[in-house]
Amino acid sequence: MKISTTLSFQRSLDSMQETQAQVAQTREQLASGKAIVRPSDDTMKVSSIENLDRAIAKEETYHVMMGQLKDRYQLEETALTNGSDLLVRIKELALQGANATLSAKDREIIAVEVKGLRDELLSIANSRDEHGNSVFAGGNSEVTAFQTQTDGSVVYKGDARQTLVSVSDSRQLGKNRNGLDVFSSAERNVPGTPATFTVSVADLTMFNSVQTLSDGTTSIELDHGGTGAPLDTQDLLTDITGHEDYNKFGYTASLSGSNLVFTAKANGPVPTTAQPTLSAMTVTAVDVGVADSVAGGGFFATLDDFIAGLQSDSAADIQRALGEVTQLHDGLALAIGKIGSEIQSVETQIEINADTRLRLQSMLSNEQDLDYAAAITRFNQEMTRLEATQTSFAQVSRLSLFEYL
Numbered sequence: 001m002k003i004s005t006t007l008s009f010q011r012s013l014d015s016m017q018e019t020q021a022q023v024a025q026t027r028e029q030l031a032s033g034k035a036i037v038r039p040s041d042d043t044m045k046v047s048s049i050e051n052l053d054r055a056i057a058k059e060e061t062y063h064v065m066m067g068q069l070k071d072r073y074q075l076e077e078t079a080l081t082n083g084s085d086l087l088v089r090i091k092e093l094a095l096q097g098a099n100a101t102l103s104a105k106d107r108e109i110i111a112v113e114v115k116g117l118r119d120e121l122l123s124i125a126n127s128r129d130e131h132g133n134s135v136f137a138g139g140n141s142e143v144t145a146f147q148t149q150t151d152g153s154v155v156y157k158g159d160a161r162q163t164l165v166s167v168s169d170s171r172q173l174g175k176n177r178n179g180l181d182v183f184s185s186a187e188r189n190v191p192g193t194p195a196t197f198t199v200s201v202a203d204l205t206m207f208n209s210v211q212t213l214s215d216g217t218t219s220i221e222l223d224h225g226g227t228g229a230p231l232d233t234q235d236l237l238t239d240i241t242g243h244e245d246y247n248k249f250g251y252t253a254s255l256s257g258s259n260l261v262f263t264a265k266a267n268g269p270v271p272t273t274a275q276p277t278l279s280a281m282t283v284t285a286v287d288v289g290v291a292d293s294v295a296g297g298g299f300f301a302t303l304d305d306f307i308a309g310l311q312s313d314s315a316a317d318i319q320r321a322l323g324e325v326t327q328l329h330d331g332l333a334l335a336i337g338k339i340g341s342e343i344q345s346v347e348t349q350i351e352i353n354a355d356t357r358l359r360l361q362s363m364l365s366n367e368q369d370l371d372y373a374a375a376i377t378r379f380n381q382e383m384t385r386l387e388a389t390q391t392s393f394a395q396v397s398r399l400s401l402f403e404y405l
Contacts, residue, residue, distance in 0.1 A: 045367055052364040058169075059357045066167050066353065069175065070346045075127070076135055076177060077339045080332055083124045086117045087329040090303070093117075094322040097310055104313040111310035118303040122146060122154065125183050125299075136179035139163060145179045146300065154300035156180055167349050173342065183299040184331035186324035192267030195289035197251075199260050199281040204230055206280040213240065215250035216274040233258050251276055259284065267292050299328055 096102070097110050125146045128134055133141035139161025147157050158179050164172040207230055213220040220243045222236070230236040233255060240246060240253045240260075250270075251262040262276045268291030302324045309317025 049364065049367050052360055052367065056357060056360045056364065059353055059360065062167050062353050063350065063357070065165050066346050066350050069165060069167070069173055070343060070350070072129065072135075072175065073339050073343045073346065075129060077336060077343065079124050079127045079135065080182065080336045080339065083121055084329065084332050084336060086121050086124075087325065087332060090114055090117050090306075091322070091325050091329060094306065094318065094325050097318045098315070098322055100315070107310045107313055107318070111307050114303070114307050114310065118300065118307065121183075121303070122148075122300060125179060134158065136177055136182055138176055138178045141176060146183070152304070154298065154304075156298075167346070168353065171349065173346065173349075182332070182335045184328070184335075185298050186302045186327040186331075188320070188324060190292065192290040192292045193287075194264040194267050195270050196264070196285075196287045197262045197276055197283055198256060198285040199262065199276075199278075199283050200258070201233055201236060201260065201278075201281045203280060204232070204236065207236070207239075211278060211280055213249075213276065213278045215276055218245055218248045218250065220245050220249060222278075233260055236260070250274060264289060299331075302328060 093110050093114055097107050102110075125136055126134065126144050127136065134143060134145045135141075137143055137145035137158030140157070140159045143157045145156065145158045146154050148154055156179055160178045160180070161176075162178070163175040165175050166172050207222060210221055210223045213222060220240060222239050222243070230239060237253055237255055237260060246253075250266075251264055254261045254263065260281065264270050267289060269288045302321070305317065306321035306325065308314075309321055
């Protein structure tokens with residue numbers, strides 16, 4: 001009988017302690033709002049919660065980086081939009097300066113305004129962010145991007161490197177910008193010069209028979225109209241320029257003293273197969289010529305050339321500057337458009353990441369957040385059960401004490 005009472009006492013005690021532990025755990029859950037209070041509650045869920053926490057933390061880092069990128073792009077867009085407005089004014093001044101009715105003094109006044117606008121553009125090109133870093137210096141953000149030299153010229157001191165920033169697990173966007181891509185050069189057409197061949201004709205009697213002048217493609221048959229040899233090189237020149245195929249010939253012919261000069265109709269060197277040939281002539285001098293070319297003038301060099309043209313009252317330089325300033329403005333507009341596209345791209349990515357964070361947070365909530373209604377119901381049930389076990393334990397305790405007495 002004593003063994004049975006002891007066993008009943010122990011069972012009542014174990015049941016009461018178990019129920020007390022359940023009540024304590026549910027009370028902790030209600031206080032914290034979490035279904036998992038400590039790792040030992042559910043090791044599988046704890047591992048899943050930790051993975052979701054890391055994923056959310058990474059998405060939040062992406063969100064911060066994208067916010068910084070958007071701020072940076074908007075800073076660049078604002079700066080370049082201001083620069084574009086300045087170039088519009090410079091274009092207006094170029095049109096005004098090209099007006100033939102202006103005096104040299106008028107153009108000097110325009111040059112003063114253009115110089116001020118040019119200096120404002122240089123200040124924009126050397127913009128810095130809130131941390132003091134150059135915005136348009138590429139990866140070399142510590143330096144001043146465009147530096148004025150002792151001779152007044154402007155040299156780019158940045159580089160072409162670009163820092164990539166991760167905005168998702170599979171996407172990166174550039175943080176900095178190459179200044180030469182933004183403040184791009186203007187193309188300038190540089191006309192070449194034609195090749196010339198100076199020749200002497202030692203023996204005009206050769207023209208008693210037909211002689212052939214050729215440029216490798218077109219041939220001119222010279223027979224002096226069947227009247228014998230030409231009297232002199234002037235007479236020979238007349239035969240050449242009067243020939244029906246002369247307009248097809250690749251050269252124009254002229255005289256230089258007693259020599260013939262053949263000048264190519266196109267600028268630049270000519271291949272050997274296209275050089276003028278005539279058995280009776282000897283080449284005494286050759287100018288190989290220079291081909292047409294396109295030169296790239298730097299952004300600020302182009303503006304400086306325009307200012308110099310205004311100061312020197314050079315109509316040709318001012319007219320050329322009008323086209324080149326238009327190129328500078330088009331290049332800046334292209335850069336602004338690209339930045340605008342990047343801002344839209346960041347905004348789209350921000351929305352994607354926000355959806356991802358919301359989905360992960362929902363998954364995390366399902367894993368760790370407490371169902372209060374169910375927990376309160378369970379807590380009430382556990383309290384009822386605890387009260388019952390306490391009553392039972394008290395009864396068993398009294399019974400055991402009575403038998404002992």
